[in-house]
Amino acid sequence: MDTPMPDRNPLKRSFVDISNNNSSSSLEMDNFNDVDDHNDTASQELASISSSPEEFRPRGYQTKVFEVAVKRNTIAVLETGAGKTMIAVMLIKQIGQAVFSSGVKRLILFLAPTVHLVNQQYEVIKSQTNFRVGEYYGSKGIDEWSLKTWEKEIDEHDVLVMTPQILLDALRKAFLNLEMVSLVILDECHRSAGNHPYAKIMKDFYHKMENKPKVFGMTASPVIRKGVSSATDCEDQLAVLESVLDSQIFTIEDKKEMDAYVPSAREMCRFYDKAHCSCVELKDKVKASWSKFDASMLALQGARQIRYKDMDDKLTTMRKQLSKDHAKILNCLEDLGLICAYEAAKVCLENASNPTDECGIYQDVSLQCRYFLEDVLHIIDESLPEGHNFLLGHGFDSSAAMGFGFISPKLQELLQLFLSFGEARQVLCLIFVERIITAKVIERFLKKVENLAHFTVSYLTGANASADALTPKMQMETLESFRSGKVNLLFATDVVEEGIHVPECSCVIRFDLPKTVRSYVQSRGRARQIDSQFITMLERGNTKQRDQLFEIIRSEWSMTDTAINRDPDVWTQKACASEATKKYVVDVTGASVTADSSVSLIHQYCQHLPGDRYYTPKPTFQLEVLERACHCTLKLPPNAAFQTLVGPTCRNQQLAKQLVCLEACKKLHQMGALDDHLLPLVEEPSEIGVAVKGKSTSAGAGTTKRKELHGTTCIHALSGSWGAKCDGATFHAYKFDFACSIVTEIYSGFILLIESKLDDDVGNNEMDLYLVAKIVKSYISSCGQVYLDAAQMMRAKQFQEFFFNGLFGRLFSRSKSSREFLLQKGTASLWSPSNMYLLLPLEPLSISSRESWKIDWKGIEACSSVVEFLKNCFLGVQSNGGGGNQLPNNLESSTVECDGTNTMHFANALVNVENLKDMVVLAIHTGRIYSIVKVMSDSSAESAFEGNADDEFSTYAEYFNKRYGIVLMHPGQPLLRLKQSHNPHNHLVNYNDEGDSKVGIVGGRQQQHVHMPPELLIKIDVPISVVKSIYLMPSLMHRLECLMLSSQLRQEINYHTPNFHIASSLILEAITTLRCCESFSMERLELLGDSVLKYAVSCHLFLKYPNKHEGQLSSWRSGAVCNSTLHKLGIDCKLQEYIQDSPFDPRRWTAPGQKSVCPPVPCKCGVDTLQVPLDPKFQTESSAVKVGKPCDAGHRWMGSKTVSDCVESVIGAYYVSGGMIAALHVMKWFGINAELDHSLISEAITSASLRSYIPKEDEVKGLESKLGYVFSVKFLLQEAMTHASVQEQGVTYCYQRLEFLGDSVLDLLITWHLYQSHKDVDPGELTDLRSASVNNDNFAQVAVKQNLYSHLLHCSTFLQSQITEYINSFHEPVQGTKAPKALGDLVESIAGALLIDTKFNLDDVWRIFKPLLSPIATPEKLELPPLRELVELCDSIGVFVKDKCSKKGEMVHAQLWVQLDNELLSGEGCDKNKKAAKGKAASSLLKKLQNRGIVYTRGGSKRRKLDTDRVADLSSRGSENEYLSGQTKPKKQKMEGQRSRDSNRDPSPANYPNHAPPVIESINMKKGGPRTTLYDLCKKVQWPMPTFDTTETKSRTAIEFGEGPETRKGFNSYVSKIILNIPSFGIIECEGEARPDKKTSYDSAALVVLNELHKRGQAIIGESI
Secondary structure, eight states: OOOOOTTOOTTOOOHHHHHTTTOOTTTHHHHTTOBOTTTOOTHHHHHHHHSOGGGOOOOHHHHHHHHHHHHSOEEEEOOTTBOHHHHHHHHHHHHHHHHHHHTSOOEEEEEOSSHHHHHHHHHHHHHHOSSOEEEEOGGGTGGGOOHHHHHHHHHHOSEEEEOHHHHHHHHHTTSOOGGGEEEEEEETGGGOSTTOHHHHHHHHTGGGOSSOOEEEEEESOOOOSSOOSSHHHHHHHHHHHHHHHTOEEEOOSOOHHHHHHSOOOEEEEEEEOOOSOOOHHHHHHHHHHHHHHHHHHHHHHHTOSSOOHHHHHHHHHHHHHHHHHHHHHHHHHHHTOHHHHHHHHHHHHHHSOOOTTSOHHHHHHHHHHHHHHHHHHHHHHHHSOTTGGGGGSTTOOHHHHHHTTSSOHHHHHHHHHHHTTTTOSOOOEEEEESOHHHHHHHHHHHHHOGGGTTSOEEEEOOOOSSTTSOOHHHHHHHHHHHHHTSOSEEEEEGGGTTTOOOTTOOEEEESSOOSSHHHHHHHHTTOOSTTOEEEEEEETTOHHHHHHHHHHHHHHHHHHHHHHHOOGGGOOOOOOOOOOOOEEEOTTTOOEEEHHHHHHHHHHHHHTSOOBTTBOOOOEEEEEEETTEEEEEEEOOTTSSOOEEEOOOBSSHHHHHHHHHHHHHHHHHHTTSBOTTSSBOOOOOTTTTGGGGTTTOOTTTTOSSOEEEEOOOOOGGGOOSGGGOSSOEEEEEEEEEEEESSTTOOOOOEEEEESSOOOHHHHSEEEEEEETTEEEEEEEEEEEEEEEOHHHHHHHHHHHHHHHHHHHSOSEEEOSSOEEETTSSOOGGGOBTTBOEEEEEBOOOOTTOSOSOOBOHHHHHHHHHHHHHHHHHHHHHHHTTOOSOOOOHHHHTOOOOOTTSSEEEOSSOEEEGGGOTTOEEEETTTOOEEEEEEEEEEEETTSBOSSOSSSOOSBHHHHHHHHHOOOOSOTTSEEEEEEOOOSOOOOSSOOTTSSSOOTTSOOSOOOOEEEEOGGGEEEEOSOHHHHHHHHHHHHHHHHHHHHHHHHHHHHHHOOOOTTOOOOHHHHHHHTBOGGGOOSOOTHHHHHHHHHHHHHHHHHHHHHHOTTSOHHHHHHHHHHHHSHHHHHHHHHHTTGGGTOBOSOOOGGGOOOTTOOOOSOOOOOOSSOOSSSOOOOGGGEEOOTTSOSSOOOTTSOEEEEHHHHHHHHHHHHHHHHHHHHHHHHHHHHHHHTOOOOOOHHHHHHHHHHHHTOOOOOOHHHHHHHHHHHTOOOSSHHHHHHHHBOGGGGGGTOOOOSHHHHHHHHHHHHHHHHHHHHHHOTTSOHHHHHHHHHHHSSHHHHHHHHHHTTOGGGOBOOOHHHHHHHHHHHHHHHSOOTTOOOOHHHHHHHHHHHHHHHHHTTSOHHHHHHHHHHHHOSOOOTTTOOOOHHHHHHHHHHHHTOOEEEEEEEETTEEEEEEEEEOSSOEEEEEEEESSHHHHHHHHHHHHHHHHHHTTOOOOTTSSOOOGGGHHHHHOGGGOOSOSGGGGTOOOOOOOOOTTOOOOOTTSOOOGGGSOSSOOOEEEEEOOSTTHHHHHHHHHHHHHTOOOOEEEEEEEEEEEEEEESSGGGOEEEEEEEEEEEEEEETTTEEEEEEOOOBSSHHHHHHHHHHHHHHHHHHHTSOEEEEEO
8 A cells, every 4th residue: 555645635736746756766666557547657658758668667466467468368457557558568569579580570459449548558659669659540541541551551560559440440441451460459448349449340350260369458447338237247248348359357356566556546525515596587588588599590491482401401400509509508507507607608609600601591590599699698697796707706705606596506516625725736636527518617617716816727528529629639738738737627528538647636526427337437547646536526415316326336346346256267258249240342352341331431432522512412311111111212412423222121220221321332332433442432544644643753743843854865867977978978958048137238148068858847947036236037948969079078077167166166275385276187076976067158149140059169268278377387386396476488578568558468468458348367376267347547566555454565566475475577567456256146036125135145235346467367268248147057056956856856756647737846835945035935835735635634534434423533634634744754755855944055056066165064963874864863852953054965954844844835736736636646645545536425425315314494495595506415404504412302413524524625715715816925924814714703704694693403502692692793792702613613514515515526615605705804904813913013113022811710811011112011801711811901002002103014024924823922932033133123113202312321220120130140152142142131121122233344355353263254344233222221322343244243232232231230140151
């Protein structure tokens, strides 16, 4: 026996005592066993956290029970707190080790009846064993698990802790099998009776096995009924429990050891008087009020003109709720008194529904409930003194209050009990009540009693459907607060008697009597502290209560005595009486359903059917009673696999219902509606390609977040083997002609010689090339074949090597000691078989010439002579062993000055001055090609040198001598001004209309010129027009190469029909992303392809699966068209290798024979081939990885979604060129089998025409007249008009499948119309147009405007009321009125019916529907959603939007803020969901901005589809937007009084708002880092975005930027000034340092302003990285 603690009241313990209750050395490890019968935790759980499993030392009685349990199946009957769980842990270790040693996978199952217990037992087993433990209960979504999920769980765990229902369901579905189990432990095993899952598991599965697992049951009260009437009855109950569990009861006879460890609560009774005040008059008033309002509700229900079952059910439920509220209030009045009855009425009123969006009649009836409760409050309030809350203050006299009936004697006695605890704040007392309302109102009452203010009160109930019940989360939080001592007095219902474990609980009070022995024993077991009390409250003189308690105590004694005195040696187990029940078993898997489980399975099947807010799919049962028998007719929803089934005749109604459901389960499985595990079928058909969704795709595939490394494919047409031929070769010739918009500008024609023949639309083409202030139109035409002999090939290659390296590369490479001529030796390394073609100039032909083209061999020969000259020159230099620059021998003798003559000395010739204009020359010291602009007659090499940095050179002669080691022979000759432009440009995009110049383009810069002595120039006898044409070649050939690639993809797809042709340019558009910065991209085609794909898959599924409901079809379609599926299909077809995902960089383009001088981008990808294998190591979500930047090997990182988008755009391209037939072909090439089988179309029409139904001829004819079309199959239109709610009228069809089809039909038709009608619209705007046209609201408006809604057949009062309200809103606009979804569905289903009736003729459907849909949205009338408009407006003016949402009751309150330069604007909105509330707030804010002259205008800048993503989450608006692209921030619209240029105001911390300055942890010093930091700071504190003003400075000599390895050289420098407006503080203007490009100058300025902010205390900056 425990030693009592002297002089200590167990109810008055300090917090320190509670925290250190296990510190006594006398308890030590024994306290570890002082646990609950189902928790076995207490100090045991606490010790397990700090102790290893080996430290546990079992007590003697635990060892004894364990030894028995090892030998046979056992039911351990031990008191609460005796440590039964630790015996189970010992058993788990023993058997688990044996299983592990055997090498055969066997599970151990631990079953606990509640979630609380599962969680607690899981923690204990996990901490006390080394096994892998898993926990399972319903809220984890296990009901939706598949076989694969269960197999994974089984594979990864050894011990499964779960509720019995989870196991029963898994056994029935054949996900688990008891054959794989070695041990089953049943906690609270006394529940194994009746229909409890424990009993079902044992009877339906365990007892039918041959190789049974071991069973161990645990309980403190083994009787299975409320009590025992006799010893025989007790023995029978124990025998039944043993029979069901196939186990023998075992308990400990000698209680001495157990009594020493298990604390026993002192049991006592507290008596209270019978209520003196019966409140009969008050009860009569409350009852009269209830009768009055119930009659009013009944009258309202009967007065309705439209009677639908849905409203009848709701009104009946409302009347039941009224009765429940009435009963709750009366119960509190009788049991607790007036004050608690008043609180009960308030609780009921708080829980009363306020259905603002329900129909009028429902709102009226709901108001009657509220009026009743308000009336009751008034009635009770009249019986209470005015301001009755003061009664509960410090002077509260409970005896006087009891005398007046304010509180009951029972409640008064409870108060006295609490007051006896004194001022101790750490009392932990658990009070059990029968009803939830009792717990709630007493809790409220006690919180108002100031004498008990030192106690914290709360309540704990089960999680059920009641409005008074707590959520599971609240339960856990409340229980944890009680355990920790934050809550002292906890009221609880008996639902959680077996789930509460509080080791410090010092008192348990039964405010309401327990009803069973189990309840009595379990609640008493909650008193866990030493010297704790168990108090039962009884009414004086109430013999019924006394007898009830006596019977419970007697039953407990009988139960204990019988269990102890049973002789185990003479024990004979009774056979478990297995109930003869019918079942259906699936042969393949062994899954089964019994008659009693079939009803729930049918309900589960119906829950998976599609429904809406007006209709919930559920089965209905019609019982027909015959003489001494009955049968049941089951009716399933219209979208079920079948609708009606008549069951067999039975003797009772319940069995009749079960048997018809069993037959229905069997039929549903046979029809494929239930899978082989008897679950609603969710498998997706594999023939349309959706099966790839499962195994083959990885997480993140097809998303924008994931990036993947991909290679590029070779352009086969560019490859050639002619370079290895020594005797000549035949080429396909393609002529390039040029025509400039400035007629006087002449460009030489060129010829492309290539080994492969190009497709006609590639080899015969034209394109515009954009230069500064002019456009050059290029014409490509096929010229047949041409043969070049070996000598011609050699000279042609030499021309190409010379010119392309001289213009875009380097002919000379220079080292410290010497220079080398690139073409001096062999040039084979400059040519690659994968890129072999020739670009040769053509002679200008006269009008009389008969030839259409002729290669300019004269000019080619001239280049060859220059090459030979240079070879000889460099050969002579090398033979003389000299460095520097020595002029050729044939010029050294020419020493005569040319003053007064018209000739000049060039390096290789004497040239007449009159012939110098536009002459093409080569600088012998640099190897660069120039053209002569003019003769600088007033200067010579002896003139002062321009461009000195530090007066380093006095003359040009000195410059060339010191810099290149050249001694000029004719320094007196005039200098020549030469035009230099050695960088290729992107001429494919017209930037003339855009403000900012960009990398790689000609953008309005002043032409660069150099001055040079003539003797350093080599004359090249080719016209300037050749050079001008060569400058066009990088852009022209890039576009031609892209077209070749597109043609190559077209050949891969290989679709040919007589009347079909798809242009390579359209395919190029389909594979080009926005990142390429072209005038076209895939987005328009992607938008169209998305609709085409959706339509094709929808039609295929609709026709292929006529018995599948809309939910299944929608799920399958989603799987087929989702990005992850499309991504895999695209990857399988190697589409990623064709995608153009980076802007054309002309500096990295090289012609065959050209050596690139662009800084190399070495491949660090770890791939040796051009293609990149599919491997997770080439996938990432890191933001550090940049997409669109290929390495020299052609590998590039690409967004995973880009591949998915490209699949859709290619489908869209084929639809544009060849309609649906071509689109279906390319879909099949991708692996999507969505063929529209004509036989299936015929079957669908035939099936509809043969359908049995009751025709609504008037409705059909009326709707046909409005459509202007007469249906050949009338049923299709009637089906399209029928809502699923008509099930109650016996209708077996509805429009859901047609709606599924019509949705895709209208999507495609409208998208195609918009695509054709708005060809010049930006893709983002086209997306907005479709969003505005294809949505439920728009279709609902069509239904009302065309008066289609009147033909909708339904049986929903709620739907009817919403339609009426919506129609009225057309005449009197009401803010927030939403369109009923059923109206939009009606329009879509009519479109689906039309499609079938017209035999899938889209043109006919559009002809009928276009007038109905008109007017269709146009760019001029397009209105964006308010929030989207606000975000885009703020983007355009460079400010940020901040938002905050909070929930107030059923409404969401949203606030949005926009900080202008000197004003903070806000908008507020309130609605039922976050999106709608934000929309209203945005509308308010837009009006305020409009009042200040800030208006959103569309088309100001090209928006992209990605902008829509910003609306979903304002906080996701990143800083790496258009400002990081190098563009200057958009100019703000003018606002009156917007900016105060008080730059001298000191924005010191003293002036800062009541917030600490923002902290910047670090600044990333890489390119773009300082700007990003500044933008993030502006967003965080809501400052307007800064503006930049950049000044460019040019130099003729190179300028060095930076130091050390970061040093860069350039001829241009940029300095940026930054202006940052800080609201309420003024403007900061700073200037950055000079940088070699505009973007880094922005970074420099941003860094300066950040440091200035830090200096002024406006920001705190950490380190720079």
